[in-house]
Amino acid sequence: MSQDAIVILREDHKEVRALFREFEKSTTTESRKGTIVSKVIELLTVHTYIENEVMYPEVRRLLPDLEDDVLESYEEHHVADVLVMELAAMKPSDERFTAKTTVLIENVRHHMDEEEDDWFPKVREGLGRTQLRELGAQLLEAKKRAPRSPAQPSALKKAVDAVVS
Numbered sequence: 001m002s003q004d005a006i007v008i009l010r011e012d013h014k015e016v017r018a019l020f021r022e023f024e025k026s027t028t029t030e031s032r033k034g035t036i037v038s039k040v041i042e043l044l045t046v047h048t049y050i051e052n053e054v055m056y057p058e059v060r061r062l063l064p065d066l067e068d069d070v071l072e073s074y075e076e077h078h079v080a081d082v083l084v085m086e087l088a089a090m091k092p093s094d095e096r097f098t099a100k101t102t103v104l105i106e107n108v109r110h111h112m113d114e115e116e117d118d119w120f121p122k123v124r125e126g127l128g129r130t131q132l133r134e135l136g137a138q139l140l141e142a143k144k145r146a147p148r149s150p151a152q153p154s155a156l157k158k159a160v161d162a163v164v165s
């Protein structure tokens with residue numbers, strides 16, 4: 001059964017937000033923080049890929065009025081990509097590990113809030129249920145081929161595209 005694209009993306013956000021909250025708890029140990037950040041990196045790599053490769057280009061094509069929002073989103077993803085790539089090379093014991101994660105969390109939360117509060121409602125209004133379900137099926141397909149680590153070639157490609165395209 002195909003699922004609505006916005007429902008799929010919101011569920012991804014929810015999973016990421018739960019990990020962010022756990023990271024911020026004062027009782028979270030350093031080693032658990034390391035595990036949380038690894039999981040966040042994996043989730044964000046997949047989520048960014050399916051939005052960059054499917055959701056954003058399709059919405060841009062179907063709803064040209066939302067083009068500016070899409071372009072801003074690519075830039076916000078790019079900033080997160082840079083932080084994710086740097087964090088992927090760090091250990092939880094590194095001096096700047098928590099600081100860098102905190103900046104990543106701030107950036108990604110802001111971006112997810114904008115998508116949820118502003119962009120998703122516009123997309124839902126512009127696309128019908130059927131189109132959102134078709135997009136949902138494409139998102140689930142893209143998840144299967146998505147990179148899971150920022151070092152994988154298809155993940156690097158999106159970072160480079162953000163600069164040169």
Ligand SMILES: [Fe+2]
Pocket residue numbers: 051073077111115
């Ligand atoms: Fe996004």
Ligand SMILES: [Fe+2]
Pocket residue numbers: 009013047051112115
């Ligand atoms: Fe998103």
